[in-house]
Amino acid sequence: MNPKKQTMRLKHHLKKKGFGDIEIKIYHGEAAARIDPKHGFVSDVTDAARRSFGKYLLSISSAGTGPMHAFTNILNAPAIAIGSTYVFSRIHSPNEFTRIDLLKKATKCMCLILDNFARSS
Incomplete structure (x- = not known):
């Protein structure tokens, strides 16, 4: 978009x-960014999410953004976002919060993504 x-x-x-x-x-x-859900990097990420969170949800579109367009459309590199909060975290409000256990799982997930990516490249 x-x-x-x-x-x-x-x-x-x-x-x-x-x-x-x-x-x-x-x-x-x-600008919006997307990668093909069949891209190998998506498999690396979903594997890491499953191993760290116990399950995963693959959401094709998200209202949130970052500079992913520069990666996907300029550098031709895959980009994906993972979350460390849950639905009641009051995202972007003055009293936004997350849970320590979810931050630990998200940190583990990021480490596993890097490990998976290094092994698959």
């Missing part, structure tokens, strides 16, 4: 619905 294209779509939608007088200011945007 291209942030500029999405902004233009939003402006068009608002204008069409009678809200053309609304001014939208975009301060920054990050």
Whole structure:
């Protein structure tokens, strides 16, 4: 997803619905990134997640982002995000939190991802 294209779509939608007088200011945007779920790196990550968390959830899309577009589309390198929180962690709120046991599992997962990636390369 291209942030500029999405902004233009939003402006068009608002204008069409009678809200053309609304001014939208975009301060920054990050392009979306995806890799093929069949990519070998995804297997490295899901194996690490299963070994550290006991199971895994492969989510194709996430509202959160980071500079993954630069890796996937510029460097042609795989990029993936893993989580260390759970649904009630109040993500990005003033009282956001996580549990120590989940941080330990996420740290183990990252180590296993690096190990799996090194062995498969």
